[in-house]
Amino acid sequence: MAIDLVPVWTVILGFAVFMYVLLDGFDLGVGILFPFAPGDAERTLMMNSVAPIWDGNETWLILGGIGLFAAFPLAFAVIMPALYYPILFMLLGLIFRGIAFEFRLKAKSGRKWWDRAFFGGSLVATFSQGIVLGAFVQGFEVSGRQFAGSNLDWMRPFPLAVGAGLVVGYGMLGATWLLMKTEGDLQRWAGAKARACLIGVLAFIGMVSAWTPFLQPGIAERWFSWPNLLFLAPVPVVTGLIAWWLWDSLARGREVAPFLAAMGLFLMCYLGLGISVWPNVVPHTISLWDAAASPKSQAFLLVGTLFLVPIILMYTGWSYWVFRGKVRAEAGYH
Amino acid sequence: MDVDPVILSRLQFAFVVAFHFLLPAFTIGLASYIAVLEGLRLWTGKEVYLRISTFWIRIFAVSFGMGVVSGIVMPFQFGTNWSRFSDAAAEIIAPLMAYEGLTAFFLEAGFLGVLLFGRQRVPQWVHFVAAVMVAFGTLLSTFWILVVNSWMQTPAGYTLVDGRFFPADWIEVIFNPSFPWRFLHVVTAVYLTTAFTVIGVAAYYLRQGRFVQESKVMMTMGLLLAAVLVPAQALLGDAHGLNTLTHQPQKLAAMEGIWETRGGQPAVLFGIPDASAETNRAEIAIPKLASLYLTHDWNGVVQGLKDFPPEQRPPVAPVFFAFRLMVGMWAVMLLITVWGGWLGWRRRNVASPLYLRACTLAIPTGYVAVTAGWITTEVGRQPYVVYGLLRTADGVTPTLAPGDVMVSLALYAAVYSVVFGAGLYYLVKLVRAGPGELRHAAEPGPEQRPARPLSAADVEI
Structure with missing residues (x-):
């Protein structure tokens, strides 16, 4: 096999994970904002706005998980045990939330309980994902081909801070999504929440950006050594511009721009993360090439992936297109 | 205390798989049954097949949705609890599992939406084709996951280097010695599971004197399949x-x-x-x-x-x-x-x-x-x-540590009892409602959502 498939799989996997963060991010965010909504009718509208697409969004989580297992098995075997509890809580949260979602829409009585389950599941799943991200950046203790740390290594300030940051971040995605999909009082409410979340997100971005270089000397060197400093300077600059665009578009009462800007902020954070850990798939210890499956395994799966993923993407796009526009009470699910 | 995490991890894996598999054990056969019903309806034009099919599509939607939700847990189990096995065998089993996942999504993405929500929007034969493709998709998923299972039983087509398995010949890996018999045995078993569910439900209606025409057809079809x-x-x-x-x-x-x-x-x-x-x-x-x-x-x-x-x-x-x-x-x-x-x-x-x-x-x-x-x-x-x-x-x-697995197992047990309890309760409710009464409620309005299997059933809890 003459072609190195590692870059191909890096792009596919990076894409799948980012798709997941963006797509499930805003519907988890809607769940996080759920208990603060003005009333029950508004809550129903909020649910309806993500009802057609939320489970398609979670597709990307499985594609990301299995993709990591298949394309970079060593990373899978190290990262999963290290994150035993966060992964467990994330999965349970997602299950709970998914079922609550469906049953709340069908329930005549006991709605309150499903509301709580929907909020609780969304919050736990998001916080756990943030911990996963934070612990990932912080790095894992590795011995040979296995994780060698403790199952509670994630209980450190940095992962917990990132967990809280992601809750606010998904809240921002959810609020800007609602701004785009709703109107009237609910829209005004979403705008206020989006502004509040944006302030929180900027605080967390500032904190995490200042904190990350101190986690590992390699990260500081990556960003602050010459000439990297020059090449990478656009990253914080563009992030700042997007933040300003988001703030400005909220102030002007725009409907679509804030959602695009919020996604842009996530993209910049994702890029920043990639720059910090490149070229490792287990930060600071195992590179993409060391963790990669043999070319024979990678090639075998690539054939099906290149055929099926574009179809899944087309379908995803189509279902968003079908349910474009505002959600209204009379068109709600019954 | 050495064995404890192993035993507990096995228990946990058995627990989450056993509950998950109850759903595909039913939906694989049901997808084929629905395809046959749609075919009979197309061929004979008889309304009774339409009523039976519409009823079972609703049940299928809820079961399939629960199967997907409980299935999300599965791939992560390999990493969290069986990391050394994952490291040793990933080169072979992970791509096969990925094919299983991709196949399932491909099926969900394309044809399930048409089957669940498209009856009023597409020609009858397209709806039939969608039913056939969904049935084919469930069998394809079964194929891949049983390849993984069979390879672990009777490994073939591999080379073993430093305690890790590498693929030598994918055809030998896939068609390993126990795979063909296991596949036939399991597919027959899940078809029988569906057949006896259909028979039992039909008998329940007949005993009450409800939906007699539909139930007689279900009974006959179920018993004919069982007879073979x-x-x-x-x-x-x-x-x-x-x-x-x-x-x-x-x-x-x-x-x-x-x-x-x-x-x-x-x-x-x-x-x-x-x-x-x-x-x-x-x-x-x-x-x-x-x-x-x-x-x-x-x-x-x-x-x-x-x-x-x-x-x-x-x-x-x-x-x-x-x-x-x-x-x-x-x-x-x-x-x-x-x-x-x-x-x-x-x-x-x-x-x-x-x-x-x-x-x-x-x-x-x-x-x-x-x-x-x-x-x-x-x-x-x-x-x-x-x-x-x-x-x-x-x-x-x-x-x-043993404590880790005890905590996770207890949490899985708690969450699954709520989730599967609610799901089962809802399925029983759908069955009690029966095929006739919801004939018109099942017709989708313009606001119906595709991509969400559970939303195809619209009986209130």
Whole structure:
């Protein structure tokens, strides 16, 4: 096999994970904002706005998980045990939330309980994902081909801070999504929440950006050594511009721009993360090439992936297109 | 305390798989049944097939949705609890599992939406094609996941380098020795599970005198399928057993409760295997019968467990009893089928309340049988995770403490009881409502959502 498939799989996997963060991010965010909504009718509208697409969004989580297992098995075997509890809580949260979602829409009585389950599941799943991200950046203790740390290594300030940051971040995605999909009082409410979340997100971005270089000397060197400093300077600059665009578009009462800007902020954070850990798939210890499956395994799966993923993407796009526009009470699910 | 994380991780894996698999065990067969109903409707134009199909599509939607939700957990289990196994075997099993996932999503993405929500929007034949594709997709998922399972039972087409498995020949990996029989055996089993669910539900309506026309059709179709598949399953099970005898002799010896190697082996009908004394207590056996069906010779030699060192034997009692439970369920199915055939021949099918009651009570037989069969084959593979090559104890995550797995197992148990409890409650409600009453409510309005299986059922809780 003459072609190195590692870059191909890096792009596919990076894409799948980012798709997941963006797509499930805003519907988890809607769940996080759920208990603060003005009333029950508004809550129903909020649910309806993500009802057609939320489970398609979670597709990307499985594609990301299995993709990591298949394309970079060593990373899978190290990262999963290290994150035993966060992964467990994330999965349970997602299950709970998914079922609550469906049953709340069908329930005549006991709605309150499903509301709580929907909020609780969304919050736990998001916080756990943030911990996963934070612990990932912080790095894992590795011995040979296995994780060698403790199952509670994630209980450190940095992962917990990132967990809280992601809750606010998904809240921002959810609020800007609602701004785009709703109107009237609910829209005004979403705008206020989006502004509040944006302030929180900027605080967390500032904190995490200042904190990350101190986690590992390699990260500081990556960003602050010459000439990297020059090449990478656009990253914080563009992030700042997007933040300003988001703030400005909220102030002007725009409907679509804030959602695009919020996604842009996530993209910049994702890029920043990639720059910090490149070229490792287990930060600071195992590179993409060391963790990669043999070319024979990678090639075998690539054939099906290149055929099926574009179809899944087309379908995803189509279902968003079908349910474009505002959600209204009379068109709600019954 | 060394074994604890291993045992607990096995329990946890068994727990999440067992609950997950109850759903596909039903939906794989149901997808094919719906495709047949749609085909019959297209071919004959009879409304009754449409009503039955619409009813079961609703049930399918809820079951499929729950299957997807509980399936999300599965791939992560490999990493969190079985990291050394994942590291050793990922090059082979991970791409196969990824194909399973991709196939499932491809199916969900394209054709499931049309099947669930498209009846009013696409021509009838397109709806039929969608039903066929969904059925094909579920079988394709079954194909891939059983490839993984079979490869762990009878590994082939690999090279072993530094304790890690690498693919040498994908065709040999996929069509490993136990795969063809296992695939046929499992597909037949899940079809039977669906058949007996349909029969039991139809019998429930007939006993109440509701939906008589629909129920008679369901009953007849179910019993016709059972009349073919129940005998076929005996032949397939036998062939699968002979395959096990060749490739996994100690598993077969545990299934049969055979300790001594000798000619003219008796068939043990009942007994209590005692691993420390290496014998069965309270044994009831038929002389020479096991040799006959295993070697097709009254005096054929069959290896017993004593031929293998104790550290290479599976736990005998669970394998022995689970196997008998599975065969027992098959016997109940045979009884229902023969009884139904006899009543049908005497044209008294509807008139026998006792038979109808028995049919409804027999709904669990398929679910119990597939679970028992799965316990037989998986516990029978022990003490290996990759048969003969990698021991289960060497596959577990090294950093796991017993307390970790106890916490996760307890949480899974708690969440699953709520989730599966609510799901089952809702399914029962859908069945109680029946095919007729919701005929019009099921027609989708313009605001109906695709991509969400559960939303195809719109009965309120």
